[in-house]
Structures are given as structure tokens and as C-alpha cells.
Amino acid sequence: MAAVALAALLAARTPLGIDYSGPPSSLCDCPAAPIHALATGHLHGFVATQPVMGPTSLFVRAPFAAFGIHLTGGTATDLYRLGAFPCLLAAGLLALYIFMRMRHLRRRPLALALVPLLVAVNPLTTKALRFGHPEEILAATLCVAAILAAARRQGLIAGILLGAAVATKQWALLAALPVIAVAGEERGRTAVAATATAALLIVPMAAGDLQRFIDANHGASVIGGGAMPTNVWFGLGHDTTVYLLPGGGSTPPRALPAGLAELTHPLIVAAGLALAAAWWRYRREAEPEDALLLLALIMLVRCLLDPITNGYYHLPFLMALAAWEGLRRRGAPLLTVASALLLGLTISLANGGVDPVTLNRFYLAWALPLAGLLGMLAFRPQPAPAALPEPV
Numbered sequence: 001m002a003a004v005a006l007a008a009l010l011a012a013r014t015p016l017g018i019d020y021s022g023p024p025s026s027l028c029d030c031p032a033a034p035i036h037a038l039a040t041g042h043l044h045g046f047v048a049t050q051p052v053m054g055p056t057s058l059f060v061r062a063p064f065a066a067f068g069i070h071l072t073g074g075t076a077t078d079l080y081r082l083g084a085f086p087c088l089l090a091a092g093l094l095a096l097y098i099f100m101r102m103r104h105l106r107r108r109p110l111a112l113a114l115v116p117l118l119v120a121v122n123p124l125t126t127k128a129l130r131f132g133h134p135e136e137i138l139a140a141t142l143c144v145a146a147i148l149a150a151a152r153r154q155g156l157i158a159g160i161l162l163g164a165a166v167a168t169k170q171w172a173l174l175a176a177l178p179v180i181a182v183a184g185e186e187r188g189r190t191a192v193a194a195t196a197t198a199a200l201l202i203v204p205m206a207a208g209d210l211q212r213f214i215d216a217n218h219g220a221s222v223i224g225g226g227a228m229p230t231n232v233w234f235g236l237g238h239d240t241t242v243y244l245l246p247g248g249g250s251t252p253p254r255a256l257p258a259g260l261a262e263l264t265h266p267l268i269v270a271a272g273l274a275l276a277a278a279w280w281r282y283r284r285e286a287e288p289e290d291a292l293l294l295l296a297l298i299m300l301v302r303c304l305l306d307p308i309t310n311g312y313y314h315l316p317f318l319m320a321l322a323a324w325e326g327l328r329r330r331g332a333p334l335l336t337v338a339s340a341l342l343l344g345l346t347i348s349l350a351n352g353g354v355d356p357v358t359l360n361r362f363y364l365a366w367a368l369p370l371a372g373l374l375g376m377l378a379f380r381p382q383p384a385p386a387a388l389p390e391p392v
Contacts, residue, residue: 003092006120010129011085016077016131030132032076034058035083039066044099047208052216054180056142057135058169060086080132087134088125091319095120097148102326115326115333119144119319122342129311139168140316142325143175147295150179151288155186159193166194167201170217171316174269174302176278178295182288226252227307229360230346230367234307236260253356256307268305272298276376282379292324297374299358304367311347313391318343321374335373342366 022030029052040064046058061083068074068082081344095116118337131320140163150158162179165172176194183190206213213348227237237254256264279286279294299317303309325333346363354362 002119003089003096007085007088007092009096010121010125011081011087014081014084014126014129017084017134019127020080020132021076023254029053031058031061031135032079032335035062035065036069036079038062038069039069039079041140042100043208045190047205050205050209050212050216053169055201056164057083057087057138059201060138061134062383084129084134084242087138087141088120091125091137092120092305094145094319094323097145097325098323105327107326108331110332111326111330114363115322116338118333118336118340122315122318122340123347124312124315124318126348127310127347128315131310131312132161133312135168136312136315139165139172140319142168143172143179143295144320146175146179147182147291147320148289148323149156150183150186150190151291153184153186153201155183156193158183158186159195159327160197162190163194163199164201165195166198171302174272174296174298175316176275177310178298179279181276181294190379197271225255225258227254227256228309229350229356230303230309230311230363231360232364232368233260234266234356234360252308261307264305264307268302269302271305279378287328289324289327292320293329293374293378296324297378298321300367300374301369304371304390311343311350314343336372341369341372 016206019029031051031053033049034046034051034299035058037043037049038058053238061287064085065074065079068078072078074082098119099112099116102375107115118188128134142161146158146161147160158179162172162176166176179194180190185304201392208388226240227234233256234254237256239253240251240252242250258283273298274300276294279291283290296317299320302312303313303317306313320331321339322336323334349362351358
């Protein structure tokens with residue numbers, strides 16, 4: 001009931017997302033048209049307008065949009081809010097699960113209150129909603145839930161959750177190795193279930209309109225050469241004219257050299273694979289839920305290396321970090337609270353008109369040391385077992 005009430009309250013208060021409505025071009029991440037088409041039973045219109053995102057959240061949101069259309073006719077804002085509700089509810093249910101696990105572990109009351117709250121709602125949740133991307137909330141939830149299921153050797157469930165995450169947002173592929181690494185003897189079942197689930201969700205989109213599917217997925221990999229202030233590449237770019245976009249957004253303030261821009265996304269994938277492979281090689285004896293810390297590290301590195309890092313891109317990082325601190329550390333979740341405050345301050349500075357160079361320096365001043373700290377914690381050697389006394 002609490003999860004439902006919180007999700008309903010957040011959904012009811014959110015304005016229409018900036019990227020929700022828009023012309024269904026091949027590079028559009030605007031899901032209003034396909035959701036409306038699916039909600040009204042127009043399957044051809046659904047596949048012909050598929051956006052630059054996976055279909056999972058579209059399938060999840062469409063029944064709620066259909067309810068709104070049937071009940072009131074449904075304005076764009078109403079349909080957006082109704083579709084955001086199940087994505088928020090998923091995060092709320094994950095928070096409830098973590099709360100129950102923490103209570104079983106006899107965590108302190110402050111941690112019991114803060115960790116589930118930071119999983120269910122935080123500055124990045126509201127940022128994702130404002131920009132029209134509740135699917136980011138759903139994808140982050142599915143990734144964290146997949147690791148939790150794999151850690152408990154529930155390979156089939158972990159695979160289904162991972163496959164659904166990959167079919168929600170393409171970046172969820174970065175969670176594949178951390179999930180499989182902790183699945184133990186269930187690794188094969190997890191991998192098969194993930195592949196089958198992703199295929200079940202994605203293949204119908206390709207079969208329905210192959211050219212649109214190719215265009216949309218190509219659009220997901222397009223960088224465009226722009227650079228936002230919150231990444232390591234910003235200092236290597238040159239200033240460019242900024243244009244205000246409909247809905248309140250703007251174009252990136254800097255442009256990167258073409259060769260560098262093309263390397264950034266492959267470098268993100270390579271870094272994620274390298275970190276996961278190293279963790280698998282050197283931390284085999286770690287507690288399975290320590291993979292949540294690995295996921296948090298990978299997702300923070302992804303943000304540091306992505307030229308177009310928006311604030312809400314940090315959501316899977318923050319959610320995974322909160323879950324790890326709640327389940328694997330005693331005391332208050334200091335790292336998660338500090339990260340949430342710093343991210344909130346970064347967003348406030350950006351909204352307050354701070355010049356991009358200053359914003360870039362501030363972001364790197366805390367994000368790089370934090371990534372280093374998470375790396376040290378993730379790869380620190382396990383303490384050796386205490387030696388038995390020599391027999392007398």
C-alpha cells in the first residue's frame with residue numbers, strides 16, 4: 001500500500017516530460033506516439049513509431065494509458081502520468097524488498113529509513129520524470145533486482161529481470177556480466193533466460209518494421225559530437241552555439257572532435273566489460289551482493305565517459321549503491337547520502353545557470369574521487385581467515 005501510494009503521488013505531481021511528446025523521427029526518444037498506438041490497438045502504428053528505447057516500458061505503460069483513454073479521453077499529461085506510475089511502483093516494490101531484507105539483518109533505524117527511501121525516490125527520480133524518461137527508473141530497478149535474484153541463486157528470475165532490463169534501455173547490457181558473475185551454478189540458466197526474454201520482447205519490434213527498428217537502434221548509438229559538462233571529455237571540446245529546444249532543454253555547449261566522439265560509447269562498453277571481468281577473476285570469493293557495488297562503479301564510469309551524460313543517467317549508479325550499503329554495510333548509508341546530495345547540488349548548479357566550465361570542474365572534483373573510492377572498495381582483497389593456533 002505504501003509503495004502504491006508513493007508511486008501514485010509522484011506520478012500525479014509530475015509535469016509532462018520534456019521528451020515524452022514529439023515527432024516520431026528515427027532519432028526520437030519520444031514514446032507518446034507508440035504508447036498511444038498500442039493503447040488503442042493500432043499495432044502497425046506502434047512498431048512504425050518505435051522510439052530510441054526498448055519496448056519493455058512501452059508494453060508496461062500502454063495498459064495504463066489505455067485505461068486513461070477509456071476513462072477520460074486522456075490528455076498527453078494524463079497518459080504520461082499514468083504510464084509513469086508502474087515504473088515508479090517497480091522502484092517502490094524494490095525498496096520494500098530491500099527494507100524487509102535490512103530488517104531481517106537488524107540494520108539500524110536510520111539506515112532502515114534512508115536506504116529504501118533513496119531507492120524509491122531521490123533527486124534523479126524527479127529529474128528522469130521531468131525529462132520524460134520513467135523507463136530509466138524501470139531499467140535501473142530491473143538491473144538491481146536481477147543482481148539480488150542472482151545472489152540468491154534464483155537464476156530463472158534473475159535472467160528474466162536482466163532480459164527485461166536490456167529490452168528497456170540499451171545501457172542495461174552493462175549489468176549482464178555482474179548478474180551472471182554472481183549466479184553461481186545458475187549462470188547457464190540465467191544467461192539463457194536473459195537472452196530468451198530480451199528476444200521475446202525485442203524480436204516482435206524488428207519483425208513488425210525492420211527498417212524502423214534498425215533506424216531507432218542506430219539512433220541510440222549516435223553521439224552527434226556534442227559534450228555536456230558532466231563528463232571527462234568536456235575539457236577536450238570547443239565551445240559551440242547553444243540553442244534552446246522546445247520544452248526547456250538546450251543543445252550541448254561544446255563539441256568534441258569527430259574521432260573522439262565516435263570512440264566514447266565503445267570505450268564505455270570496454271570499460272564495463274573490463275571491470276566486470278576483473279571482478280569475476282579476482283573477487284570470486286566475495287559475497288554475491290557485493291556485485292551491487294560493482295554495478296554502481298560501472299554505472300558511474302559510464303556517466304564519466306558519456307559525452308551526453310544527463311543528470312538522471314546516474315540513477316542506476318545511485319540505486320545500486322543504496323542497495324549495496326543497505327545490505328552489506330552497517331550504519332548509515334553515508335556514501336549514498338553524500339552521492340545524492342552532490343548529484344542534487346550538481347543539478348541545482350546546472351539549473352541555476354552556472355557556467356559549463358565551472359560545472360564541469362565541480363562534477364569531476366567529486367565524481368572522479370568517488371569512482372576511485374568505489375573501485376578500491378569493490379576490488380579490495382578479502383581478509384584472510386584467522387590462523388588456527390599451533391597444537392601444543
